[in-house]
Amino acid sequence: MESYLVDITLILDSTVRLAVPLILACLAGLYSERAGIVDIGLEGKLLAGAFAAASMSAVTGSAWLGLLAGIGAALMFSGIHGLASINFKGNQTISGVALNFLAAGLTTFLGQSWFKRGGYTPQLSGDQRFNPITLPFAEQLREVPILGQIYFELISGHNIITYFAFIAVPVTAWVLFRTRFGLRLRAVGENPKAIDTAGISVTRLRYQALIITAVLVGIGGAYLSIAQSAGFNNNMSAGRGYIALAALIFAKWRPGPALLVCLMFGFLDAVQFRIQGQVFPIIGEVPVQAIQALPYILTVILLAGFIGRAVAPKASGIPYTKER
Amino acid sequence: MTSLHPTNAQRSEGTAAAPLAIELVGINKHFGPVHANRDIHLAIRRGTVHGIVGENGAGKSTLMSILYGFYTADSGEIRVNGTPAHITDSRHALALGIGMVHQHFMLVDNFSVLENVVLGAEDSAFLAPTLNKARTQLKALARDYGLEVDPDAIIENLSVGQQQRVEILKALYRGAETLILDEPTGVLTPDEADHLFRILGKLREEGKTIILITHKLREIMAITDEVSVMRQGAMVKTLNTKETSPGELAELMVGRRVLLRVEKGPASPGKVLLDVEDLVVTDDFKVPRVKGVSFQVRAGEIVGIAGVAGNGQSELLESIAGMRDQLLGTIRLNGEVLSLEGDDGAARARAAGLAHVPEDRLRMGLVTTFSEWENSILGYQHSYGSGAGLDIAKARATAEEYIKKFDIRPPNLDLKTANFSGGNQQKIVLAREMERNPDVLIVGQPTRGVDIGAIEFIHNQIIKMRDAGKAILLVSVELDEIRSLADRILVIFDGKIVGEADPATADETELGLLMTGSHAGDVGTVSEPGTLAPHETPVQQTLTQMSPQDNSGKDPNQ
Numbered sequence: 001m002e003s004y005l006v007d008i009t010l011i012l013d014s015t016v017r018l019a020v021p022l023i024l025a026c027l028a029g030l031y032s033e034r035a036g037i038v039d040i041g042l043e044g045k046l047l048a049g050a051f052a053a054a055s056m057s058a059v060t061g062s063a064w065l066g067l068l069a070g071i072g073a074a075l076m077f078s079g080i081h082g083l084a085s086i087n088f089k090g091n092q093t094i095s096g097v098a099l100n101f102l103a104a105g106l107t108t109f110l111g112q113s114w115f116k117r118g119g120y121t122p123q124l125s126g127d128q129r130f131n132p133i134t135l136p137f138a139e140q141l142r143e144v145p146i147l148g149q150i151y152f153e154l155i156s157g158h159n160i161i162t163y164f165a166f167i168a169v170p171v172t173a174w175v176l177f178r179t180r181f182g183l184r185l186r187a188v189g190e191n192p193k194a195i196d197t198a199g200i201s202v203t204r205l206r207y208q209a210l211i212i213t214a215v216l217v218g219i220g221g222a223y224l225s226i227a228q229s230a231g232f233n234n235n236m237s238a239g240r241g242y243i244a245l246a247a248l249i250f251a252k253w254r255p256g257p258a259l260l261v262c263l264m265f266g267f268l269d270a271v272q273f274r275i276q277g278q279v280f281p282i283i284g285e286v287p288v289q290a291i292q293a294l295p296y297i298l299t300v301i302l303l304a305g306f307i308g309r310a311v312a313p314k315a316s317g318i319p320y321t322k323e324r
Numbered sequence: 325m326t327s328l329h330p331t332n333a334q335r336s337e338g339t340a341a342a343p344l345a346i347e348l349v350g351i352n353k354h355f356g357p358v359h360a361n362r363d364i365h366l367a368i369r370r371g372t373v374h375g376i377v378g379e380n381g382a383g384k385s386t387l388m389s390i391l392y393g394f395y396t397a398d399s400g401e402i403r404v405n406g407t408p409a410h411i412t413d414s415r416h417a418l419a420l421g422i423g424m425v426h427q428h429f430m431l432v433d434n435f436s437v438l439e440n441v442v443l444g445a446e447d448s449a450f451l452a453p454t455l456n457k458a459r460t461q462l463k464a465l466a467r468d469y470g471l472e473v474d475p476d477a478i479i480e481n482l483s484v485g486q487q488q489r490v491e492i493l494k495a496l497y498r499g500a501e502t503l504i505l506d507e508p509t510g511v512l513t514p515d516e517a518d519h520l521f522r523i524l525g526k527l528r529e530e531g532k533t534i535i536l537i538t539h540k541l542r543e544i545m546a547i548t549d550e551v552s553v554m555r556q557g558a559m560v561k562t563l564n565t566k567e568t569s570p571g572e573l574a575e576l577m578v579g580r581r582v583l584l585r586v587e588k589g590p591a592s593p594g595k596v597l598l599d600v601e602d603l604v605v606t607d608d609f610k611v612p613r614v615k616g617v618s619f620q621v622r623a624g625e626i627v628g629i630a631g632v633a634g635n636g637q638s639e640l641l642e643s644i645a646g647m648r649d650q651l652l653g654t655i656r657l658n659g660e661v662l663s664l665e666g667d668d669g670a671a672r673a674r675a676a677g678l679a680h681v682p683e684d685r686l687r688m689g690l691v692t693t694f695s696e697w698e699n700s701i702l703g704y705q706h707s708y709g710s711g712a713g714l715d716i717a718k719a720r721a722t723a724e725e726y727i728k729k730f731d732i733r734p735p736n737l738d739l740k741t742a743n744f745s746g747g748n749q750q751k752i753v754l755a756r757e758m759e760r761n762p763d764v765l766i767v768g769q770p771t772r773g774v775d776i777g778a779i780e781f782i783h784n785q786i787i788k789m790r791d792a793g794k795a796i797l798l799v800s801v802e803l804d805e806i807r808s809l810a811d812r813i814l815v816i817f818d819g820k821i822v823g824e825a826d827p828a829t830a831d832e833t834e835l836g837l838l839m840t841g842s843h844a845g846d847v848g849t850v851s852e853p854g855t856l857a858p859h860e861t862p863v864q865q866t867l868t869q870m871s872p873q874d875n876s877g878k879d880p881n882q
Contacts, residue, residue, distance in 0.1 A: 180446040180454075187432045187443050194430040197394065198444025199415020314433065322394075 005146070009153045011270050016154065016162065017228060019266025021046065021237075023165045024220030025244035026251070026258045027172050028213040034176065034253060035209030036189035036315040040096030041081055042217055043241025044103030048073040049221020051107035054121040054232035055114065057128045057225075066128070067161075067222045074218030077103065078210040086206050089319035100241075108234055121225070121232040130159035130227040161223040166259075168216065173255040185209055189313035192320040202320045217241075246299045252310045268295045344406065345370040345502050345533040346391065346422070351400035353386055360386040362558045364400070368502070368550075373524060373534045375544040375565065378554035378577055379775040380745040384537045385427075387554070388504050391535075392424040393417035404502075415444070423495025427506040429487050433480040437473050437490050438462070441497050458497060465496050469526045470519075485516030492523065502533040509543060510773065513633065521547055539577075539775060541570040553577055578777040586780075588787045591811040594623035596659075597795035598644075598678075598764045603653035605636070605643040612651070613639040615819035621764065621795040626786065628810025628827070629799045632839050636819035637799045638683060641768045644797070645680035646673035647688075658763055674703060679757035683768030683799070685746075689753040692742035696732070697723035699741045700756050726755035731781065747778030754782060758789060765789055766797040771805060783809060803835065817841045 025042050032039040052073035057066030077099050084095040111119045138156035141148035176182040184205055188195045192202045224240075225232040243265055251257035272291045279285050344367050351364040361383045368374045378384045390397045393411040402409050404420045411417050414424070431440050438455055441462065447454045459475055466472045471489050479487060488508060495503055505524075509517040524534055524547060536548060544551050545565060552562040553576040560576050574582040598621040605614035613636040621627045631637055642648035644655055646662075646669030655662045657676050664673055673680070682688035690699050700723040701708055708722075709715035723737040730751040732744070741749060750770065757765065770786065771779040786809060790796055800806050806813055807827045815823040815838040823838045 178451055180449050180451060183439060183443060183446065183451060187435065190432045190434060191430070194432050194440075194443065197414050197424070197426065197430045199393075199413050199418065200444050 005149070009149065011267070011274060013154050014270040014273065015263060015267040016158065017266075018269040019262045020162050020165045021220045021223050021228070021240050022244050022247060022262040022265055023169065023259060024161075024216050024223065025241055026247045026262050027165075027168055027255065028216035028220065029245055029248045030172065030253055030255060030258060031185070031209045031216070032213040033248065033316050034189045034313055035185050035206050036192060036313055036318065036320070037081070037085055037206055037210065038092040038096065038317040039081065039213060040093055040245065041077060041099035041103075041241075042096075042213075042244055043237055043239065044096075044100035045074040045077045045214065045217045046221045046224065046237040046241045047100075047103040047107055047235065048077055049218040050225035050236055051103075051111060051121070051221075051232050053218075053222035054124065054225035055111075057124055058115070058122045058231070061128055063128055063130050063226050066226045067130075067219065070222035070225075071215050071218035074214040074221060075211065078214035082207050082210045085319060086203055086210075089321060092317050092319075104235060107232070111232065111234075119234040124226060124230045128226065129230055130161055130223075132157045132159055133163075159223075159227045161219060161227050164219065165223075169255050169259045176255065181208075186313070189315055192315050196320070196322065206320075243295065243299070246303065249303060249310050249312075250299075253313060265295050265299075268298065343370050344368065344403070346535075347403040347406075348387070348391065349401040349403065351387065351390060351402070352398045353383075353390060353395065354398055355386075360557050361390070361397070364554075364559045366552055366559060366562070368533060368535060370405075370501075370533050371528060371531045372549040373528055373536055373547050375536045375538065375548035375551035376554060377537075377539060377541065377544055377551060377573055379539060379777060380747065381556075382554040382577070383557040384554055385506060386557075388424065388506060388535065388537060391417070392422060392504060394424075418445075418495075418498045418500070421499060421501035422504065423498060423500025423502070424504045425488065425491040425495060425506065425508060427508075427510060429491050431479045431487060431490060434478060436476050436478055437482075437493075438475040440479060440490055441475075441494050445498050461497060462493060465493055468530065469496070470523055471496075483516070484511045485513070485519060488512070488516075488520065489523070500532075502535065503527065504535045504537070506537045507539070508536070509538070509540065541573050541776075544573065545570060555579055574776050578775075582776055582780055586783045586787065586808040588809075589791070591625045591790065593625040593811070594793060596620045597623050597657065598766075598797060599654075599656040599659075600644065601654045601656070603640070603643060603655065604651040605639040605648060606651055607639055613819050614643065616653075617816075617819070617821055618653075619814055619821060621797050623763075623795050624790055624793045625811045626790050626796040626798055626809055628806035628813045629797070629816050630803055630806045630813050630835060630839060631801070631816035633801045635816050635839075637768070637801075637816060639819075640816070641680070641683060641766060641799055644673075644766055645678070645682070646670035647680075671703070674760075674762075677763040679760060679762035679765045681750075681753055681757050681765070681767040681770060683772070685749050685753050690741045690749060692749075693740060695738050695740055696727070696744070696752060697737040699752055700726050700737070702756065704756070704760060726752070726759060729759070730755040730785075745775065745778075746773040747775045747782075750774050750782060751778065754785060758785060762794065764795045764797070766799075768799045769801065770798070771800075771802070803832070803839075815839055 025046055029039050029042050049070035053066040053070030056069030057063050060066070081092075081095050081099060084090040085092040108119045111117070111121060115121055135151075135156035138152045142152040176186065184195060184200060188202055188205045195202050195205065221237070224236055229236070244262070247258060247261040247265060250261040272294055275286065276288050276291060277285065346366075346368040348364055348366040351361050352359075353361040364387055376384050376387070386395065389395045391402060391411070393414040393416050396412060402411055404422070409420055411420065432443065435443070438458055442451075442454050442458045447457070462473070462475050471493055473482070473486050473489050473493065479490065482490070488511075492503065508520060512520060527534060536543070538544060548565045550562060551565050551568065551573065553560040553573060555577060600620070601618050603614055603617045604612055607613045615636070617640060619627065629637060629640070639648060643650045643664070646664040649665055649669070655664065657678055660676070662673060662676055662678070670680070686692060691702065694702070697720045701719045705714065708719045720737060726732065727735045727737060732748050732751045732755070741752065744752065754770070767786065770782050774782065786796060786798070798806065798809055807830065810827050813825040813827050813830060813835070814821050815825065815835060817839060818841060822841070825835060
């Protein structure tokens with residue numbers, strides 16, 4: 001009994017850890033898609049953010065500077081995306097895909113030429129990483145059955161980015177639905193003409209959204225390389241940017257459901273690690289690849305018809321042109 | 325309180341001395357090589373309804389967009405309440421008290437009414453105080469002007485008329501003193517148009533200035549105090565409405581004399597070409613919309629189907645054209661039974677000699693992203709070239725010929741169809757369908773959204789077809805059009821033919837009653853509770869006969 005509880009807590013604990021980059025990337029995508037910009041480049045930004053954070057942290061020894069570098073890299077990518085899709089009214093999907101390629105190539109190339117470790121950045125330790133924080137009274141409450149245990153294992157002991165990610169969800173909901181900025185952001189993604197005729201700059205609003213997107217996804221990237229792991233390795237985002245986009249669709253572009261969906265994907269990921277190598281009755285040992293494919297298969301099945309109609313913001317993906 | 329609809333005589337006493345709300349002096353605007361506005365001078369008196377008429381492309385909308393700050397004029401001056409104003413963007417225009425109700429609403433469909441009203445006019449970074457204030461204010465506006473809308477309703481669940489009210493509320497909430505309405509009735513049903521004009525009357529009573537852009541002369545005659553006519557980017561003339569006539573305005577708009585009535589000789593009907601028997605057709609939701617309709621159309625006659633939009637006309641047309649499967653009944657073309665079941669029904673109907681000018685040219689008649697010549701052969705493409713190949717030279721020659729014959733402007737067969745005006749788009753469809761020499765032509769709403777000049781041309785083409793011995797079935801919600809074109813009128817109500825009339829002798833009131841489902845003699849009964857009694861005032865009488873766009877297809881729950 002006791003060991004089951006421990007097992008569950010451990011799975012949930014790693015659920016949280018694995019969900020954090022998804023949550024950040026998903027919220028990032030939410031801001032930009034709500035503003036009418038499809039951001040398939042989340043994957044690339046995540047990767048670029050991770051690389052920049054790890055590199056900066058390795059060189060300066062400060063995780064915080066690493067975080068800033070991660071955000072900076074994502075901002076740069078967002079800037080290119082904005083230029084292509086807002087100013088030059090290019091195709092947003094193509095621009096995003098291009099950024100993904102750019103990120104994959106650039107991180108490997110720069111990593112190799114800077115650190116000469118086959119794309120890996122140096123191993124980080126101590127202040128070069130965001131280390132777990134023990135919340136007040138966690139040690140004291142550790143012995144309290146169940147609740148204390150949950151508090152110690154599940155709620156306490158995460159790094160600061162994790163807490164930030166979870167706080168970002170209600171804040172996003174509040175910004176989106178309770179503030180002037182949120183109202184305009186939602187409007188510009190639905191009907192930019194309504195915004196334009198109200199005398200508000202569509203371009204400005206969309207850039208603002210892209211900046212928020214970059215900050216969030218940059219933090220998500222930094223989490224991958226300097227919080228969850230101790231360094232950058234090739235393609236370490238591993239499709240999380242795409243999964244985040246899928247989660248966004250599941251969640252129908254709403255922050256609360258986005259959190260739940262990301263946690264679900266995180267849970268699947270966690271379970272996948274746990275059941276690797278285990279022998280099941282009848283089936284025997286499930287190949288690792290099959291288990292790893294699980295989140296993706298689920299995404300396809302659920303997207304194919306179990307979540308009802310997910311209607312994207314109407315102007316999503318369409319560059320705004322003031323017409324004659 | 326004064327009467328809701330003061331007569332023109334009562335009004336003009338006040339208007340003569342009224343100060344100017346807006347004055348435009350020497351406005352010029354170019355779009356590339358196009359001179360959209362040439363040296364426009366216009367004075368609009370405060371507290372009046374000022375009409376601006378002109379054909380599509382005459383520069384009305386451009387002029388208003390300049391006034392509203394959506395474009396900036398190349399030269400010229402705008403004076404608001406006597407003070408020169410350099411209006412740089414729409415927010416600036418709003419600050420000067422100029423509000424615009426666009427033809428295509430600028431609303432966010434999944435926002436509530438309240439959110440739409442405050443969008444861009446929020447008082448602070450947090451929404452709650454603004455929303456509360458707006459809620460109170462909307463209540464007051466609703467009370468003062470009859471602009472009732474549920475503030476918490478989501479826009480996409482509202483009818484088109486209600487959405488328009490939200491647009492007006494948006495402008496009033498921002499403190500607009502001058503309201504510009506761009507083709508406001510184009511999308512409204514007659515009832516909604518009625519309601520709108522009552523609202524405009526109230527706004528005028530309260531001292532607001534209204535600029536009404538339209539190409540419907542009836543509206544101009546019914547509600548405006550003064551009217552300005554534009555043609556080809558220039559301001560032709562400003563007139564006192566009560567001193568002018570639709571004929572004079574039409575002539576000024578087009579630049580030549582326009583016959584508002586069609587001239588045609590008597591019909592000489594021959595043998596039956598189209599025979600419809602006990603037709604039953606359902607809509608997309610399996611609800612019967614045509615409920616046992618039988619009629620015949622003979623060679624050399626035009627049969628008009630009159631009715632209020634949404635009484636089964638669309639389904640009737642689509643069924644005969646082979647676009648919609650019939651549930652029961654028989655359609656005979658030239659004596660042969662036409663089997664129209666299946667997806668290629670329309671192609672078989674065409675092959676049998678039935679041409680169809682659909683009600684909605686943009687949705688059914690044209691692929692607007694295709695060029696003119698491609699649209700000119702659409703549906704008949706199999707007769708151009710053999711096998712998989714397309715004889716482009718032949719197709720282009722056909723398009724060239726149509727352009728000449730139908731005076732399609734601009735005469736550019738490579739231009740995307742979307743870039744033609746409504747009238748010219750309609751001509752492209754008509755040319756395609758008429759020039760294939762069909763036995764039977766069925767036409768839905770031939771002049772919806774079409775300029776006066778083009779209307780005349782289209783009507784004459786239809787008459788020509790008739791005189792060439794074709795059978796023509798005409799469906800229109802515009803009673804005037806039916807009356808002037810048709811040789812026989814059938815009235816449709818609730819999917820059934822409820823009466824037949826001779827256009828020469830038919831009484832308008834009687835037809836109106838038939839169209840609303842009241843039997844002849846039942847004068848005074850109203851079709852539904854809550855609607856206006858017919859012919860309450862002369863204004864409303866004219867308004868109810870105006871052509872609404874068919875909103876019946878819009879699913880309010882989408």
